[in-house]
Every structure is written in structure tokens, then in C-alpha cells.
Amino acid sequence: MSRHKSNPEKQMTIFGHLTELRRRVIISLLFFLGCAVIAFILYDGIIQLFTLQFKSIQSGLGATLFANSITEGFLVKLKTAAIFGLIFSLPVHIVNLVQFVFPAIDRKYRKIVTIGLFASFLLAAFGAYLTYFRIVPFSIRFLTNSGFIPKSVGVLLSYQESITYVLSFLLWAIITFQTPLVLEILLALNVIKRKAVFRASRYVIVGIVILSAVITPSVDPVSQLSIALPLVLLFFLAILVAKIFKLGES
Template sequence: MPLMDHLRELRNRLIKAILGLLVGTVVGWILFQPAWDFLKEPYCALPASRDLNGHCSLVVNGIFSSFFLRLKIAFIIGLVISAPVWLYQLWAFVAPGLYRQERRWTYVFLGAAVPLFFVGTALAYLTVDKGLSIFLGFVPEDVAALITVDHYLGYVLAMLLVFGLTFELPLFVVVLNMAGVLSSARIRRSQRLIVFGIFVFAAVATPSADPFTMLALALPTVLLFEVAAFLAFLNDRRRGRRPDPYAELSDDEAAPLDLEEIDASLEEGVGAKDGVERGERAR
């Protein structure tokens, strides 16, 4: 396709994706209250979240804070609900330029990436109250903790994103190994350094940086990395069983070329091109 046709195609795909996101945001605006009750549940389960009257309370410190809170949560819900729409538009724009092998890898990647991300976010949701309880536990009994809505929502969203995206890292190890960039032998040589790097990353990336949250992120990531290293080992072992067609060639010997097969493929391509041109002239 010419460049302008690519740009028109991109424009049409973006318009459809944005329309789907807008519809999802409207649905998220309607579903705000149950979504907000779900997000604040870890905080309200803590004794320190109660005010002097015994109610679970979060505060706002601006006139427009409550409006932007509702809009932000509606946008997040809309992003999740409309994910099939904008993911399909992205795939429909990229897929025509991919080979069959690359499309297969994309299916495998998305089929594993989506469940891993949601498993990470589920684990983050279960550990949100643990990190909060550690720091809110220092609040004296006769003092009410006035946590703003913006700070709490930012903390929860950061936890969900950090856990969800970190669970994708072992998947990249498998993809790099399938592409031939990273071998299982190199993974084994760097295994101790990678495990140490995972713990350092977990300590830095978690918003609360408390030991429990760090271990909750690091230990499952290390387990997923070990699974990825094992899959890389199996893939290299399977690849090593394939006969090498160039094993018997010396370093200064050229590889044999099947000229008849090359000529046949060229003739087939030329014939297909002539058929297309004749069809266009006939129209």
C-alpha cells in the first residue's frame, strides 16, 4: 500500500478504537460505585481506616477531586471493557505485514500475556492491605488517618500495574529464546544475577517498598522465571535435535543452492503478478 493509504488505514483504526474506548468509559461511569467499593475494600478492612466515629473514610482536598476520581475510574473500566475492540484494531493494522510464523508467535504471546497480567493484578489486590497495614499500624489509636482519595487510588493503581507488568517479564525470556536471541545456556550462566536483579527490582518498583510486598512480588516472579528457563531449555533441546544441513561443510565451502527450486518459485511469482495485471486490465 502507498504511504497515504497506510495513514488512512491508521486513521480509521484509531477512530474505531477511540469510539470503543468512549463507549466503555460511559459504561464505566455507570459502574463507578461498585468499582469504587471494590477498590477501597482493602483499605476499609484495616482498623486504622476508621475515623473517630468508626466509619471507613477517605478525604478529598479539592473541589474537582471527586469529579476527576469518577472520571479516572470510568476511564480505567472503559479501557478494560473496550480492550477487545482496540486490541483487534491494533492487530488488524499490524497483521497484514507479518509472516505466518510471526502471527503464530503473536497468538502465543497474547494468549499467555493476558492471563499473566490478570494473575499479577489479582495478587497485587490481595497484598494491598498488607503494605497499608504495616505503615498505618504506626498511627496512634486516638489519631485519625486522613488519607486522600488521590493518594490511595494512585497507590492501588501503581500496585496493580507493577505486579501485572512484572509477571510479563518471564514471558519475554521465552520469546527471546524462541527467536534465537537468548539461549538456555546463557540463562543458566546468568541465573544468580537475574534472581538478585528480580529482588532488587521488587524492592524498588513496589510503591510501599515494605518487605512483605517485595517478597510477594519477587518470589512468584522468580518462580515464573524458573519456568521460563525450563521452557527455554526444552526449546533449545528440541532445536538441537534437528539435523544441521551445513554441518558437513567446511568454513571456506559455499552452501549448495537448489537452482531449480529457486527458478520455480520465481516463475510462480511472475505468473501470479501477470494474472493480477490481466485481471486489473479486464476490469
């Protein structure tokens, strides 16, 4: 009889977790769809932010974005809305994830998680700012300068490829700029040790450079290093913060 009484309790506990997980997934999905719909409606204003990036191209015959199929404009609009929906609903996804696992986290680590949540938003904003206002404009100017494209040659840019170029830069920068935070949390939870991470720093730097080369849509090394350098600096900053607060030592 005791076994019969304990099983329903266990099943209810598992069912409760699954119900809570489903509820949070639905909330995240609804926020994503809502943000995507808003981005779809406000597309004209949003797309101007991206086409503006290509105004700096110096060419004697000018630079023009063009669509090479009748469906390209619609596909770009859908892709832009989806990526913007993901970016702007990302805080909700992160908060949902944290709230779901929060009850299972030891009380002494909850403050670390809360601070990490705030730092996540700051890193995402920093990555987006750096990419849109610094890295992407520099990358476009570098790849289209007169050393590569003579001024006697006009520039015809694919609408879809050009917008995807900027969107990919933006999305991957936001995601990869979370890696220092992940490192800090692992150190705070003593999953890894600070001294071991520092000793492996040369391998981490190589890994960051390789990762930047893989995720960067541009083929030029300058743009790839523009992503890699801030990540390397953030990596060592995370190590310094861990040393100050004695994280990853016990």
C-alpha cells in the same frame, strides 16, 4: 517510465499500511473511550471495590477516607474511569497490534504469537487477581498495623491518594506480569538464547527487585517483594518452558 510505474506502487503500499495503522489506532481509541465512559457511569459500584480495601484497617478511633478539596472527587472519578478504560480495552489494543504485524510474521511463528496472545490475557488476569485479593490488602494491613500506628491514633486517609494507591498497584501489576511472555516470545524467535538468559539470571533477579521497588506505590519492602517474587518465579517458569520446547537454542 519503469521508475515512474514502480514509485506509485510503493507509495500505495506505504499508504495502505498507514491507512490500516490509522484504522486500528482509531478502533483502539474508541474502545478505550467506550470502556472509560462505562466505568465513569458505573463509578459508584467500581469505587466500592477500592474503598473496601481500607475497611480492614485496625484503629481504635477508626479509619476514614476524606477529600481535602472540592475538585478531588471529580478528579478521582476521571482518573478511575481512565485507568479502568485502559485496563478493560487492553485486550483490544493487543489484538489490534498483533493483527497489524501478523502479515509480516513468518507462518511458522504465527502459532507462537497466537499462543502468546492467549497467555497474555491469562498473565494479566493473574496479576490483577494477585494484586487486588492478596498484595494490596496485605500491604494496607502491614502499613497500618499497631506496630506503626498506635490504636489510640485515628487514621485519616486522603481519598485521592488512597484510590490512586490501589489503582497504581493494579495497573503496574498487569503491565509487569507481561514481561515473562515477552521473554518467551524473544526466546521462541531466537532473538536471545536460553542458556545466556539462564546464566544472567542473577542479574535478572536484581533487575526484577529494582523494578518492583520503582513501580510499587508502597514504600514497604514486603509489598515490593510481593510483586518481585511472582515475577522471579514466572521468569524461571519461562526458562523451563523454553527448555521443554527447545526454544532459544538454535
